[in-house]
Every structure is written in structure tokens, then in C-alpha cells.
Ligand code: KG4
């Protein structure tokens with residue numbers, strides 16, 4: 001069986017990550033080396049990712065991670081077969097850091113192997129291969145597979161008919177679901193990234209305390225929208241803060257009771273996840289799918305995992321990546337780079353901040 005060692009690099013947002021994955025023709029994968037330097041704490045005080053700070057941190061972290069990775073390669077006497085680097089979507093100054101760093105290594109050390117440009121979204125899409133229960137022998141039984149990709153920048157529903165054939169069904173018209181968690185967290189005075197904070201608060205609250213709207217829930221298509229929900233939470237907080245004429249805005253110091261914050265978080269979380277779960281179910285039925293995969297940073301949510309599992313019959317495989325592979329990481333870029341390479345596809349080695357899945361050529 002053909003097997004490849006793939007060296008991978010990810011710098012699209014606020015994680016600098018390098019990985020070495022060993023992947024076989026049947027898509028079974030071993031992660032041999034994987035290190036991620038997270039910038040979350042640096043950006044937290046700004047309430048979101050600052051592009052130039054991210055660029056500077058990638059520039060600082062890449063050589064440090066590479067030092068350890070090259071020591072590993074030398075010790076294990078491994079020669080990579082493919083190099084893979086994220087080219088988009090993401091923050092272009094951040095993406096360029098990874099592209100130029102990997103291009104230099106390619107030119108200097110491994111000029112004879114392919115250097116493949118990777119779509120970050122395909123990385124998330126294929127991260128179900130890291131699932132502990134993934135069994136290559138039964139891969140074919142998982143198709144058609146409904147794929148829900150939920151992160152800070154994307155909310156995309158699609159169907160994978162096989163490992164290479166993807167149909168996009170719908171995506172968000174405005175904010176991404178993760179972005180709405182980050183914005184509502186700010187309204188509640190919670191730090192970035194908002195998702196885990198909201199989930200922590202929501203565990204103590206009542207999901208039915210406030211009936212926030214779930215936009216496009218009954219739209220009959222596979223589109224999503226999150227800016228209206230965020231605005232509904234803003235108006236709700238204005239009202240309950242006692243002075244409806246007062247303009248409640250992020251950063252404005254007002255004191256919310258713990259109970260109000262917990263109930264707001266729980267009700268918002270439920271309203272945000274309802275369209276995701278219900279439209280995933282609708283797609284599952286319409287496309288006679290055999291499995292569901294949920295990926296991206298938001299797939300780390302335990303509430304979403306339980307909600308999704310409770311909605312489907314026990315017999316339906318619902319694959320979430322292990323927690324370490326939900327957030328941005330280079331191992332998933334290695335897998336997507338390998339799959340792109342097998343199809344003879346590579347994205348151009350230049351940063352493309354708005355690369356999407358619909359324009360995906362590797363699929
Ligand atoms: O995939 P990711 O690491 O980066 C992007 O490519 O965007 O996703 C980060 C996003 C953030 O918006 C964060 O708030 C959200 O994932 N997130 C969550 C949870 N954990 C992380 N959202 C909801 N619930 C969570 N438990």
C-alpha cells in the first residue's frame with residue numbers, strides 16, 4: 001500500500017502549527033509530530049484577532065517550531081514525500097508567513113518533492129479521519145456524508161459523495177456561527193474566544209429563558225444567518241439593563257446579574273445551534289446520507305455534540321474530530337494536502353484570504 005510522509009504548515013489565523021503525518025492510500029493516518037503555538041492569549045485583550053500581531057507571532061514561532069520538527073526528522077531519519085501549506089482562506093499577512101517559510105525550506109532542503117497549496121476548509125472537512133473510531137475498512141459505508149463545517153469564519157453545509165466529490169448546499173449569508181459566539185461573549189463581558197466561555201455560562205442557565213429567534217430556521221433551504229441573532233441579544237441586554245434608552249454596547253460597563261448572564265448564554269446557544277442541527281438533519285434525509293461529520297472550532301462544543309447525537313438515531317455515525325483537531329491545526333492540512341496531491345491538485349502558492357469550498361478544485 002502506498003504511504004506518504006507529509007510535512008504540513010498552518011498559519012491562517014491565530015495558531016502557528018507544524019505537523020508530520022503519515023498517511024496511507026486507505027486514508028488511515030498517524031500523526032507523528034504535531035506542535036501548535038496558540039496566540040489566543042495575545043489577542044484576547046483586543047477582543048479578536050489583530051492581523052499584524054498574528055503575522056508577527058507567526059514570524060517568531062515558525063522557526064522555533066521548525067527547530068523541534070527538524071530535530072525529530074533527523075532523529076527518526078525521515079525524509080518527507082510531500083510538503084503542504086495553507087494558502088487560504090484566512091488573514092493574508094498571516095498566510096504569507098507560512099507560505100514563504102515553507103517555500104524557503106522546500107527550496108533549501110527538499111527541492112525534489114512537491115510543495116502543495118492547501119485550502120484550510122478542506123483541512124477541517126477531512127478532519128473526521130482523526131476520529132478515534134474511524135475505520136478505513138468501512139470508509140465506503142459512510143458515504144454520502146453530510147458535512148457541517150462550523151468555525152469563527154465559516155458556517156457551511158455540504159455533502160461528500162466520496163472522498164473527492166463535494167457538493168456545497170449552503171452557507172451563512174453574514175456572520176459565521178463562531179463569530180456570533182465571539183460577539184455575544186463580548187456583550188456579556190466575556191473574553192475572546194467566546195465559544196468556550198458561552199458554553200461554560202450556558203451550563204448554568206435555562207435554554208428557554210429567552211426565546212431568541214433562530215434566523216432562517218424554516219427557510220426551506222440550507223442557508224444560515226447570524227447577525228440578526230446577535231442583534232436580538234443586544235436589544236435584550238439593552239432592555240434588561242434597566243434603561244432602554246441607554247445604548248448598550250460592547251465594552252460599556254454595566255453589571256448583569258449572574259443568573260441573567262447564564263440564561264442569556266444558554267438561550268443564545270440554543271437559538272444558534274438549532275438551525276445547524278435541523279438543517280443537518282434535513283440534508284441527511286434529502287440526500288439519503290449514511291453519516292454526519294461536524295468539524296471546525298465550534299465542533300468542540302459539548303452541547304452541540306450532545307444535541308446533534310440526540311437528534312439522530314443511535315445507528316447513524318456522527319463523527320466529530322477529537323478536540324485537538326477541532327481548532328486550527330497543521331495535521332489536518334497535511335491530510336488535505338495529501339488528498340489534493342492524490343487528485344493532482346494544488347492551490348497556487350499565494351495567500352488567498354477569501355478562498356471558499358465552492359471554488360474548491362481539489363474536490
Ligand atoms: O476553526 P477555528 O479554530 O478557527 C477558525 O478557522 O475560525 O474556530 C474558532 C471559533 C471561535 O469563534 C470560537 O469562539 C469557536 O470556534 N468555538 C466555539 C466553541 N469552542 C470554540 N463556539 C461555540 N462553542 C464552543 N464550545
Ligand code: ZN
Pocket residue numbers: 120124151296297327328
Ligand atoms: Zn479553521
